[in-house]
Amino acid sequence: MQKAIRFGAVASLLFMTAGCIQQSSGEEGSKGTIGIAMPTQSSERWIADGNQMVAYFEELGYDTDLQYAEDIVENQFSQIENMITRGVDALVIASIDGETLTSVLESANAENIPVISYDRLIMNSEYVDYYATFDNYKVGVLQGEYIVEALNLEEEEGPFNIELFAGSPDDNNATFFFKGAMSVLQPYIDQGKLVVPSGQTDFNQIAILGWDGAKAQSRMDNLLSSNYGGGEELHAVLAPADLLSIGIIASLKNSGYTVDTMPIITGQDADLPAVNAVIKGEQAMTVFKDTRLLAKKAVEMTEAVLQGEEPEVNDTNTYDNNAKVVPAFLEEPVVVDQDNYEEVLVDSGYYEASQLDQ
Numbered sequence: 001m002q003k004a005i006r007f008g009a010v011a012s013l014l015f016m017t018a019g020c021i022q023q024s025s026g027e028e029g030s031k032g033t034i035g036i037a038m039p040t041q042s043s044e045r046w047i048a049d050g051n052q053m054v055a056y057f058e059e060l061g062y063d064t065d066l067q068y069a070e071d072i073v074e075n076q077f078s079q080i081e082n083m084i085t086r087g088v089d090a091l092v093i094a095s096i097d098g099e100t101l102t103s104v105l106e107s108a109n110a111e112n113i114p115v116i117s118y119d120r121l122i123m124n125s126e127y128v129d130y131y132a133t134f135d136n137y138k139v140g141v142l143q144g145e146y147i148v149e150a151l152n153l154e155e156e157e158g159p160f161n162i163e164l165f166a167g168s169p170d171d172n173n174a175t176f177f178f179k180g181a182m183s184v185l186q187p188y189i190d191q192g193k194l195v196v197p198s199g200q201t202d203f204n205q206i207a208i209l210g211w212d213g214a215k216a217q218s219r220m221d222n223l224l225s226s227n228y229g230g231g232e233e234l235h236a237v238l239a240p241a242d243l244l245s246i247g248i249i250a251s252l253k254n255s256g257y258t259v260d261t262m263p264i265i266t267g268q269d270a271d272l273p274a275v276n277a278v279i280k281g282e283q284a285m286t287v288f289k290d291t292r293l294l295a296k297k298a299v300e301m302t303e304a305v306l307q308g309e310e311p312e313v314n315d316t317n318t319y320d321n322n323a324k325v326v327p328a329f330l331e332e333p334v335v336v337d338q339d340n341y342e343e344v345l346v347d348s349g350y351y352e353a354s355q356l357d358q
């Protein structure tokens with residue numbers, strides 16, 4: 001028994017470090033191997049993205065080499081380097097730090113390996129062929145609009161207290177989310193209907209490196225003790241993603257907030273803990289980005305490039321990575337809250353009802 005457990009642990013360790021090489025079951029032989037480099041398994045969305053791409057690539061007759069780097073920049077670099085050495089035919093990469101892959105993409109280019117940037121834009125390289133993502137600015141707009149509607153800022157004078165969080169500064173998406181949200185919230189701050197008691201409104205003050213929920217939790221602890229010690233109420237928190245909102249909720253609960261007194265808290269990704277927090281009423285909303293759509297799009301893009309065809313894109317202006325404007329396909333993000341989570345997440349088959357605390 002003990003041996004079996006130990007073997008299991010070793011096997012899963014090997015599995016994690018070696019990643020996962022899948023062979024297509026196609027009978028005519030493989031059309032090639034696709035290297036898929038994903039950032040981390042700490043948010044379920046990336047697990048879903050990886051698994052779905054593997055499934056779609058296999059359907060088309062490709063083998064895949066799926067690797068997660070657990071948010072360690074150097075590991076992702078060497079995983080991609082190894083994929084190139086092993087001779088993959090294309091790379092799909094969701095970067096950890098978008099600014100650190102310039103030289104490894106040069107190696108990919110030297111071997112004529114096309115690169116698809118997945119969800120996050122890879123910066124500072126002309127060798128990013130295409131970009132499959134969601135409308136990142138719109139994600140922020142949806143979060144801002146939700147706060148405006150929930151506090152009824154059109155009618156109410158307030159002032160309402162809000163604190164702002166942003167994502168990881170090494171992730172190009174983080175500024176898009178923040179700018180989108182502030183395009184909606186800033187006018188209400190200017191009118192005095194929204195007030196930020198901490199005064200922390202600059203991206204650099206509010207960004208959470210590595211999308212780390214524990215860091216978000218401790219920043220929220222500090223905000224509460226420095227600015228809300230006299231019983232001031234917090235009415236809203238702009239949280240860019242579920243990894244952070246979950247830490248923020250933990251901090252608020254520790255300092256006495258309950259379901260009934262929780263501020264309006266936003267999120268993104270429809271990760272299970274956050275969806276359950278929405279159902280409970282601790283988190284107001286999350287922005288759902290259907291990973292099935294994005295995975296399919298990235299697979300179609302890769303297939304098109306490998307077949308010498310032009311992939312479908314719908315944005316050729318927005319995503320300048322400092323070396324080129326990368327042609328992109330933007331999928332549509334969707335607001336999920338208590339009113340529609342069943343329809344959007346359960347009826348569509350994204351989650352089983354049994355996975356949710358209903």
Ligand code: GAL
Pocket residue numbers: 043045119120167171173174211241243268269289
């Ligand atoms: C972003 C991504 C979000 C969220 C976040 C943290 O780049 O677009 O969906 O997952 O990273 O992982």
